[in-house]
Amino acid sequence: MPSGRKRQCASIVALIFAFTFVIIGIVGIVVGPKILQNQIISQLPLKVGSDQLDSWKTPPVPVYLQFWLWECVNVMDVTQGTKPFIVQRGPFTYLENRNKTGVYFNENNTVTYRQPISYTFLRNMSAADEFAQITMINAPIVTIVSLVRNQSNITQEIFNFFKNVFNESLFVKHTVREWIWGYEDPLLKAAKSIPILSDLIPDDHFGYFYGQNATDDGLYTVFTGASNINLLNNIDKWNGVSYLPYWRTLHGNQINGTDGSWFPPLINQDFQSKRLYLFSTDVCRSLYAKFERHSSVLKIPTEIFSIPSEVFLNATLNPDNAPFGSYDSGVLDVSACRQGAPIFISLPHLLYGADQYVNAVDGIAPDPSLHRTIFEVEPHTGLVLSAQKRLQINVQIKPDPLIDDLKHISETILPAIWINESTTIDQKSANDLNNKVLRFFTIVRWVSILLIPVGVLIFVATIVIVAKRRSRGTFTPIINARSSNSVEVDDD
Template identity: 35%
Template structure:
């Protein structure tokens, strides 16, 4: 019995060791996984991620929804608010390989991106040569600058408008509005002023942004600060806003964030389009092609008025000229053009700003980024913003002499990316499966240890029970009778 008990002590010890090892592995493997991910995600010119970072194969889609006005006469004469019809999407497939890559000695890498867009008819509602009626942004821009000039110059601009044949509303194709067209009024002013104020007679909302680079970026390469922007266009801070905090260049470009980022904290993004940094707050976990991701959204607080968000006072331009909620005046970084950004359909804007023809809703019009928690790689991005023009009455310019003060919507865009099926499958096999195995291994070891201990204890209990059990049947009973003592002589004689 003692020998059998000693034998059972061996599996009991083995099971206990397995249980302790399983508990230890929970903490050890977690640290190992973090260390391995941080090592893999550190960007170098020899790292596994370098080629996909330098030459991303998945396209970024630019979808433009352009507004076509149907009551231009009534608007120009102050009789009605603009009534526009949304047309689109007009979709362009964009590729952004990084060029002039240079690793610096301070743990950063500098590069530019060669941005090229190709029209994708299969994802569009029509061709981009379709014509629509839109606002004359060059005229509004020149008029806006003239507002602060002497009356004589305003009269001159009125004359230039007549000579050039400029009108407040004009017909242009989608491609012209986006990528540029020759403007007669700009040509007159450019020639008249010897290019002192206007350097080009072409205008397009995104002119110069196709088949071009988007400026020098310098970002950090270590995993703990991966893709966080250090400098943009050689600048450590922006020159446009009213305090040092608003001028800070914070966060990433949205394509990737550092691994294991704390989702309870905001994730910062820098957008050159709107000339400032913004931040997203965690909303919920979502599934993107079978991969769990953390969704961060830009909420109403980002473009809140100074009452709702006092920090936005720094974005009031000119100083103390603050706009209602939901609007951002970017004229300071767009050469004086009265461009005002908002979310599509004036999502989160003050009700007085929203035109009756607008239909804002969160699902279609909010900006969001969905990151994988482990690697920080973006599984999907939806950057949505609307380009508006601030129309104000100017008595010395006939086309604006009767117009009502209004924020006129020109178009909105959805710049989006979603990981494709092939990349998602590869990501699962290379990242999620090993992580899953690493996660369950400690508990498997712990479970095996528990099972061994339980079996050993059951066997030990049975051995102990048999040891103290009294025999009741068979030869043992007979042997007990044979060994009974002789109680008296009579019994002995009879026997």
């Protein structure tokens, strides 16, 4: 083959490669992530034998539950109507041991399970031993007073008599362990023995998390994501129902979202308008988190979602909150799901609370950077790589002319205990996620980005070389070469 034809073929091959590299690069940038995401979506649904099932049943990353208890340091003054001065004690840290049991796959693309959780105290991550003594509001007394307030005066006087007999006061001292996990209360036990009071007293033990150690919080049925990936891990039923019995409207009672441990993938969604719904048995309702900003956890890109202040506004400022009661911003009355106890839920330190609640106590210092609930979500998988779930339990105290200790006090939403349930992915789990899933996005992106300039470079180099050959007269078109040869033969 003449050298001119070889050079021409080489140039054509180079141009074909150049165009191929550019096209593959563009297609890789535009379509590559979608192909990879579709592959991930096909692997995410929960099913027997899936890669996700084991880690879903037994989370590989440790979860910690920290408690801060509010100790009242001016007890005598409070009973005379003075504003409470409270000091937080803690943290007292426990490791959560959780494992889903009774996992059963249903025919309608849902899975049913229970999740017992037990807690192990971690002294090295705590401010003191769990047997430290702390003085706090005597919640059993306040609870009984709330329950008998609508009863006859005789009933209230009988209770006041028994309270004095047992020398119970408005503030009492117990260990941290007792305040959290429960203790037998002699007044509650005595009250249960009185026919006129027994039906009003649900239990003779009290603890803010009594009955929640080594137990589960109900029977869950969640969507597997097989029929619709946007329903992945969303709760279909809790304890066999899709609606709660606690609130004023059907909308308020609806169970929406996941349990907050895993959300559907977030890719190709408008973060600014996206709401991540979650259901919490601690607050007896569904909440939502909104996008805040981009972030990263152990160099893995994530999106931060937080529960916004609007969730805690009163019904006047946020009509969507009308089903949840008529109290002012920042507190939620959950007595309906706490056996009638005057328990109110808020964020720690009454963050976002109305002035009337914040100004009624001394010692709190609400700080959004420390007291909000946030989730850092990996968008391709919806996995929560880091979370800080925070809430506070408060006790409402009201004056009562028939109860000695309550005759002179001021009505107050008094902070009792606040918690932070936190988790962050460890390095091994981060490496596994990156190696099995996320690194392919990086490979495809960078290969695609590199192919485009390489293709352009080959194209430009080929054009330059061809142009130089033409200018030097060393490149002769094939058709001209053939014409020249035929003329020479004729001359011969």
